[in-house]
Amino acid sequence: MSTSTEQLSDQLAATTLLRFATAGSVDDGKSTLVGRLLHDSKSVLADQLEAVEHASRSRGQEAPDLALLTDGLRAEREQGITIDVAYRYFATPRRRFILADTPGHVQYTRNMVTGASTAELAVVLVDARNGVVEQTRRHAAVAALLRVPHVVLAVNKMDLVDYQESVFAAIAEEFTTYASELGVPEITAIPISALAGDNVVEPSANMDWYGGPTVLEHLETVPVSHDLTACHARFPVQYVIRPQTAEHPDYRGYAGQIAAGAFRVGEEITVLPSGKKSKIAAIDALGESVDIAWAPQSVTIRLADDIDISRGDLLAPSADAPATSQDVEATVCHVADQPLAVGQRVLLKHTTRTVKAIVKDIPSRLTLDDLSQHPNPGQLVANDIGRVVVRTAEPLALDAYADSRRTGSFLLIDPADGTTLAAGMAGESFATSKAVAAVDEEEGWDF
Structure with a gap:
C-alpha cells in the first residue's frame, strides 16, 4: 500500500x-x-x-x-x-x-x-x-x-x-x-x-x-453521536448455534447483533419474555473469545445455564431489564394502501420477534394543519399518523422509542400477505391526553 x-x-x-x-x-x-x-x-x-x-x-x-x-x-x-x-x-x-x-x-x-x-x-x-x-x-x-x-x-x-x-x-x-x-x-x-x-x-x-x-x-x-454503549443494553437473539462437533460437544451459543449497550463476561442477565436469569459465561466475536462486546457488534453469547432460548428472545442485564407487557400503546405511521381498523388482526414484529396481535383501539389521528387530534377515527389510511393500542398474543419487552430507536420501534404486518401496514414507535405521542382504554375483548384472536 x-x-x-x-x-x-x-x-x-x-x-x-x-x-x-x-x-x-x-x-x-x-x-x-x-x-x-x-x-x-x-x-x-x-x-x-x-x-x-x-x-x-x-x-x-x-x-x-x-x-x-x-x-x-x-x-x-x-x-x-x-x-x-x-x-x-x-x-x-x-x-x-x-x-x-x-x-x-x-x-x-x-x-x-x-x-x-x-x-x-x-x-x-x-x-x-x-x-x-x-x-x-x-x-x-x-x-x-x-x-x-x-x-x-x-x-x-x-x-x-x-x-x-x-x-x-x-x-x-x-x-x-x-x-x-x-x-x-x-x-x-x-x-x-x-x-x-x-x-x-x-x-x-x-x-x-x-x-x-x-x-x-x-x-x-453538525454534531452527531454513534455511542450506543451508554444506552440500555439489549441483545435480540437471532439464531441459536449448536455445532455438535467432537471439539465442542456441548456448545450452545446465542447469536445476534447487540442493539444497544455493552455486555460483559460474568454479568447477570435476564431472558425476556420468560424472565429466567443466568450469567454470561463467554462472548465469541469473530471466532475469538472476548471479555466485553458492545453495539453494534455481531457476537455469540454463551450462558452458564441451559435455558430454553430461541429466536426472538431478548437478553438484558438483570439490573436494567425492561418490563414486559401484552399491551402496546404507540404512535404509528400508516404506510399501506389498505386501512388499519379497530379489531383488525395483525402481526407485530419487534427486533427478531414476530407475534400475533389485534388492534384494540385507535384513540386519535394527527391533523397536520394545526397538530390537533381527531378523536376515535376508527381507522387509519395511507400516510396517516395516529395513536394505536395493540394487544399481543405474547408478552413483549419494548423500550420507549425516546430511549432506544432500535428496541422501541416495531412493524405491524398483514398476516395474509406479509404487507407492512404501519411503522410504530412505542410510547411516542403528539396527543395532549392519554389514549383511551382498550375496546372490549374480540372473538378469534382474543388474548
Missing part, C-alpha cells in the same frame, strides 16, 4: 459518519440538490457524469440534469419524480455520508419513513414559490416522530424569487414555528438554489444577506 493510500485510509478512518435523508414535496428539487452535492463535492465518477450528460441530451436538455444521478429507476426518469429511496455514499475530507434521497409524492411517504428511520439529520426542501405545504408539514411530523435530532430547512429555487430575503425569512419562520411545536430539537434554515448551486457547496454571491453555512458545510460540522 502506498503512503498516499495509507494516509487516505487513515483519514477516512478518522472521519465521522453522518446518515441523513432528504424530503420534500414533488418538484421541490431534492434529487437536484443531491446531484449538486455529489457533483460539486467531486463525488461523481467520470463515467457516471458522462452517462447523465448523455441521458440529459437524449431528453433535449443542454445542461446535465443532476437529478438523474439519484433517480435510477426507469419509471422515475420517465415521470421526472423519485419513487424509491435512493441511497448514495460519499465522503469529504471532514466526514463520510450515507444519504437517503426519499420520494416527495404523497403516495410514497412510506418510503420517506424508511429513509429517515436511521437518519441523524433530515433535509426538508421547500419551493420558495410555494412555501410550506401539507407535505412539508407531513415530513416535519415524520422527522419529529422518528426522533431525527437535526432538521435542515432548505428553501430551494431562490433564483426564481429573485433571491429575496423576505421570502426566505417568512418561510423559515413558519416552518420553524411548526417544527418546534412538534418537538424538533434543532432546526437550521438555509436559502439555496440547487440548480444554480447557490449555498449548496459554495457560498452564494447572489445572497450576501445570508451569513450562515452552506448545506455541505452544515452537514460536515
Whole structure:
C-alpha cells in the first residue's frame, strides 16, 4: 500500500459518519440538490457524469440534469419524480455520508419513513414559490416522530424569487414555528438554489444577506453521536448455534447483533419474555473469545445455564431489564394502501420477534394543519399518523422509542400477505391526553 493510500485510509478512518435523508414535496428539487452535492463535492465518477450528460441530451436538455444521478429507476426518469429511496455514499475530507434521497409524492411517504428511520439529520426542501405545504408539514411530523435530532430547512429555487430575503425569512419562520411545536430539537434554515448551486457547496454571491453555512458545510460540522454503549443494553437473539462437533460437544451459543449497550463476561442477565436469569459465561466475536462486546457488534453469547432460548428472545442485564407487557400503546405511521381498523388482526414484529396481535383501539389521528387530534377515527389510511393500542398474543419487552430507536420501534404486518401496514414507535405521542382504554375483548384472536 502506498503512503498516499495509507494516509487516505487513515483519514477516512478518522472521519465521522453522518446518515441523513432528504424530503420534500414533488418538484421541490431534492434529487437536484443531491446531484449538486455529489457533483460539486467531486463525488461523481467520470463515467457516471458522462452517462447523465448523455441521458440529459437524449431528453433535449443542454445542461446535465443532476437529478438523474439519484433517480435510477426507469419509471422515475420517465415521470421526472423519485419513487424509491435512493441511497448514495460519499465522503469529504471532514466526514463520510450515507444519504437517503426519499420520494416527495404523497403516495410514497412510506418510503420517506424508511429513509429517515436511521437518519441523524433530515433535509426538508421547500419551493420558495410555494412555501410550506401539507407535505412539508407531513415530513416535519415524520422527522419529529422518528426522533431525527437535526432538521435542515432548505428553501430551494431562490433564483426564481429573485433571491429575496423576505421570502426566505417568512418561510423559515413558519416552518420553524411548526417544527418546534412538534418537538424538533434543532432546526437550521438555509436559502439555496440547487440548480444554480447557490449555498449548496459554495457560498452564494447572489445572497450576501445570508451569513450562515452552506448545506455541505452544515452537514460536515453538525454534531452527531454513534455511542450506543451508554444506552440500555439489549441483545435480540437471532439464531441459536449448536455445532455438535467432537471439539465442542456441548456448545450452545446465542447469536445476534447487540442493539444497544455493552455486555460483559460474568454479568447477570435476564431472558425476556420468560424472565429466567443466568450469567454470561463467554462472548465469541469473530471466532475469538472476548471479555466485553458492545453495539453494534455481531457476537455469540454463551450462558452458564441451559435455558430454553430461541429466536426472538431478548437478553438484558438483570439490573436494567425492561418490563414486559401484552399491551402496546404507540404512535404509528400508516404506510399501506389498505386501512388499519379497530379489531383488525395483525402481526407485530419487534427486533427478531414476530407475534400475533389485534388492534384494540385507535384513540386519535394527527391533523397536520394545526397538530390537533381527531378523536376515535376508527381507522387509519395511507400516510396517516395516529395513536394505536395493540394487544399481543405474547408478552413483549419494548423500550420507549425516546430511549432506544432500535428496541422501541416495531412493524405491524398483514398476516395474509406479509404487507407492512404501519411503522410504530412505542410510547411516542403528539396527543395532549392519554389514549383511551382498550375496546372490549374480540372473538378469534382474543388474548
